[in-house]
Amino acid sequence: MKILFVASEVVPFAKTGGLADVAGALPKAIRKIGHDIRVFMPRYKKIDPEKWNLKPVAQDIFEARMPGSELIVYFAENRYFAQRDELYVQKGKGYPDNCEAFLAFCRAAIPFLKKINWIPDIIHCNDWQSAPIVLYLHEFRKRQPTLKRTATVYSIHNMAYQGEFSEEKIPLLNEADMGNLVFGGKILFAKAGILFSDVINSVSKTYAKEIQTEEFGYGLEGLMQKRSADVYGIVNGVDYELWNPATDKQIIKRYSRMTLSLKVQNKTALQDEMGLPQESVPLMGMISRLDVQKGFDILAEAINGILELDCQLVILGTGNPKYHRLLEQIKKKHPDRIGIKLGFDAALAQRIYAGSDMFLLPSKYEPCGLGQLISFKYGTIPIARKTGGLADTVHDYDAETGEGDGFIFEEYNGSALLDAVKRAIEVYKDKSTWKKIQERVMQYDYSWDASAKKYISLYVKALDKVIK
Numbered sequence: 001m002k003i004l005f006v007a008s009e010v011v012p013f014a015k016t017g018g019l020a021d022v023a024g025a026l027p028k029a030i031r032k033i034g035h036d037i038r039v040f041m042p043r044y045k046k047i048d049p050e051k052w053n054l055k056p057v058a059q060d061i062f063e064a065r066m067p068g069s070e071l072i073v074y075f076a077e078n079r080y081f082a083q084r085d086e087l088y089v090q091k092g093k094g095y096p097d098n099c100e101a102f103l104a105f106c107r108a109a110i111p112f113l114k115k116i117n118w119i120p121d122i123i124h125c126n127d128w129q130s131a132p133i134v135l136y137l138h139e140f141r142k143r144q145p146t147l148k149r150t151a152t153v154y155s156i157h158n159m160a161y162q163g164e165f166s167e168e169k170i171p172l173l174n175e176a177d178m179g180n181l182v183f184g185g186k187i188l189f190a191k192a193g194i195l196f197s198d199v200i201n202s203v204s205k206t207y208a209k210e211i212q213t214e215e216f217g218y219g220l221e222g223l224m225q226k227r228s229a230d231v232y233g234i235v236n237g238v239d240y241e242l243w244n245p246a247t248d249k250q251i252i253k254r255y256s257r258m259t260l261s262l263k264v265q266n267k268t269a270l271q272d273e274m275g276l277p278q279e280s281v282p283l284m285g286m287i288s289r290l291d292v293q294k295g296f297d298i299l300a301e302a303i304n305g306i307l308e309l310d311c312q313l314v315i316l317g318t319g320n321p322k323y324h325r326l327l328e329q330i331k332k333k334h335p336d337r338i339g340i341k342l343g344f345d346a347a348l349a350q351r352i353y354a355g356s357d358m359f360l361l362p363s364k365y366e367p368c369g370l371g372q373l374i375s376f377k378y379g380t381i382p383i384a385r386k387t388g389g390l391a392d393t394v395h396d397y398d399a400e401t402g403e404g405d406g407f408i409f410e411e412y413n414g415s416a417l418l419d420a421v422k423r424a425i426e427v428y429k430d431k432s433t434w435k436k437i438q439e440r441v442m443q444y445d446y447s448w449d450a451s452a453k454k455y456i457s458l459y460v461k462a463l464d465k466v467i468k
């Protein structure tokens with residue numbers, strides 16, 4: 001199959017969250033199976049053309065290889081991307097020309113494919129930034145025989161981000177987009193992906209169901225219900241070439257399941273780096289966009305209770321200034337208990353996964369969540385709320401049977417979170433039990449290979465629809 005994979009962020013070129021991890025790893029895994037998959041992404045200002053060896057292939061389109069792979073990545077340039085320092089959000093606010101930037105990006109894709117005479121069987125779009133491509137293909141397919149057999153897949157990584165733009169932007173649309181990109185008097189990019197794609201998927205089975213309900217559908221549950229026969233859920237994988245404590249170059253001491261006793265050296269180094277005393281108390285890590293989605297409201301409720309327990313907390317994150325202030329206040333109050341770093345730091349993230357005993361994911365909602373899957377590989381035990389992908393991948397530890405791989409709570413409130421933390425700390429005290437759980441989770445295989453095969457089946461389903 002020939003597949004064009006379109007995403008607005010791709011590791012290692014540009015990243016703000018989990019979509020970049022997916023887009024950096026899934027195409028590699030699909031290519032390994034033997035398909036001709038290529039990636040199409042924006043050329044942001046922060047992507048260094050020399051470092052990645054970008055070469056022009058067509059007007060405003062550049063090409064590079066994914067490091068460590070033969071995978072081709074295309075970078076579409078436009079004047080909006082060329083002027084911004086970040087991807088779409090700066091200091092918690094979307095850029096005022098996001099609508100222009102991503103319309104231009106989406107309009108460039110199909111003409112480019114025709115120009116290089118590479119017509120894919122599948123165009124796989126991801127989240128709102130590439131959703132209009134689904135609509136353009138839908139329109140082109142009506143009149144252009146060469147595109148008649150190209151099918152579309154639309155993946156929803158986060159339903160809360162829909163590419164919503166106010167009514168003043170409507171004149172930017174041309175005839176083809178008009179109407180089909182407008183929803184409730186506003187522009188809504190995600191609508192195009194949901195209504196016009198051949199199949200839809202989301203990044204876990206639970207989230208794929210949740211987004212068809214009012215609570216998680218963010219106003220689009222009606223459209224999702226219309227398409228429910230075509231909605232699938234495929235859980236994300238982890239790129240173990242990047243995330244592996246046995247080969248991780250960013251951590252002080254590499255370790256594996258066999259040499260688990262070495263992990264503690266990463267803990268003391270992390271305590272040192274984050275300005276915490278080197279005590280042998282349980283250390284909880286958290287790495288997250290600072291957004292209401294990630295549960296900072298209930299963390300704020302629970303934080304005093306948590307820090308009164310004998311434990312430490314390390315948080316790495318950036319996002320909403322409100323939560324920056326919140327974390328700074330907590331740090332002032334408990335300087336010996338909590339270490340914070342407000343920013344995006346990929347290397348520190350690796351040291352936190354390796355150095356923490358537990359990993360906090362108190363999310364309000366969570367499409368898939370990667371933190372728990374990465375934590376498993378590092379023998380770091382998740383404390384997570386039962387929602388979306390967390391509900392599918394973290395199983396509550398049961399002291400009676402000894403089964404489970406994390407600590408789950410259901411209610412979205414501070415006391416439920418605090419209870420889960422208390423339970424985790426209790427179990428942590430029993431060193432041999434804790435080690436058993438660590439050994440269990442480190443064996444899990446959340447590599448992309450299995451999920452990539454599921455994506456191939458999904459592509460076949462989409463193709464079936466256009467061939468019929």
Ligand code: ADP
Binds near residue numbers: 287316317318369370
């Ligand atoms: P989301 O896509 O909603 O942000 P995911 O759990 O799917 O959440 O993916 C988050 C990814 O981004 C993980 O790889 C996590 O380690 C990483 N990450 C989040 N915030 C930061 C940060 N401030 N610095 C480094 N990595 C981060």
